[in-house]
Amino acid sequence: MKMKLTVNGHEHDVDVSPWKRLLDVLREDLRLTGTKEGCGEGECGACSVRLDGEVVNSCLVAVGQCSGRSVTTIEGLGAGEVLHAVQRELVRCGGAQCGICTPGIAVCASYVVDNELLKGKDEATARAAVRELLAGNICRCTGYQLIVDAVIAAAREVES
Numbered sequence: 001m002k003m004k005l006t007v008n009g010h011e012h013d014v015d016v017s018p019w020k021r022l023l024d025v026l027r028e029d030l031r032l033t034g035t036k037e038g039c040g041e042g043e044c045g046a047c048s049v050r051l052d053g054e055v056v057n058s059c060l061v062a063v064g065q066c067s068g069r070s071v072t073t074i075e076g077l078g079a080g081e082v083l084h085a086v087q088r089e090l091v092r093c094g095g096a097q098c099g100i101c102t103p104g105i106a107v108c109a110s111y112v113v114d115n116e117l118l119k120g121k122d123e124a125t126a127r128a129a130v131r132e133l134l135a136g137n138i139c140r141c142t143g144y145q146l147i148v149d150a151v152i153a154a155a156r157e158v159e160s
């Protein structure tokens with residue numbers, strides 16, 4: 001099926017089965033390999049992308065559902081050479097983990113920051129909220145303390 005897919009602000013013509021997973025279209029057809037596959041079952045969040053602004057697991061989305069809609073991947077989170085506040089703070093706070101889990105974490109965290117979901121929340125409430133909002137993004141290797149630090153720092157930066 002021929003369809004138009006807008007990814008990171010660029011329109012692409014793709015000719016694939018409408019049932020092909022968005023994850024595979026991104027990685028195989030568009031060569032955007034920043035989006036990773038972990039579980040392939042909607043459990044780990046490694047494949048997170050934003051679809052019309054919402055966070056989705058691209059391993060669970062058929063590309064046919066994305067026709068005429070806007071997809072943002074980790075490659076499109078920042079603007080050119082300028083990183084998204086979340087990416088910057090993940091680096092600064094030491095919250096960047098491996099290349100499998102970090103892209104999904106950054107994409108999900110960008111949703112939290114862009115929508116100012118922590119606005120007006122005190123530190124403890126914000127920390128609890130970040131943990132809940134990122135509950136679908138799993139790292140098998142470490143704690144989440146520095147990731148939470150980074151998301152809160154990015155949120156405060158954007159809200160100020």
Ligand code: FES
Nearest residue numbers: 038039040045059
């Ligand atoms: S690969 Fe999609 S949620 Fe794990």
Ligand code: FES
Nearest residue numbers: 097098101140141
């Ligand atoms: S899964 Fe990426 S560092 Fe743990």
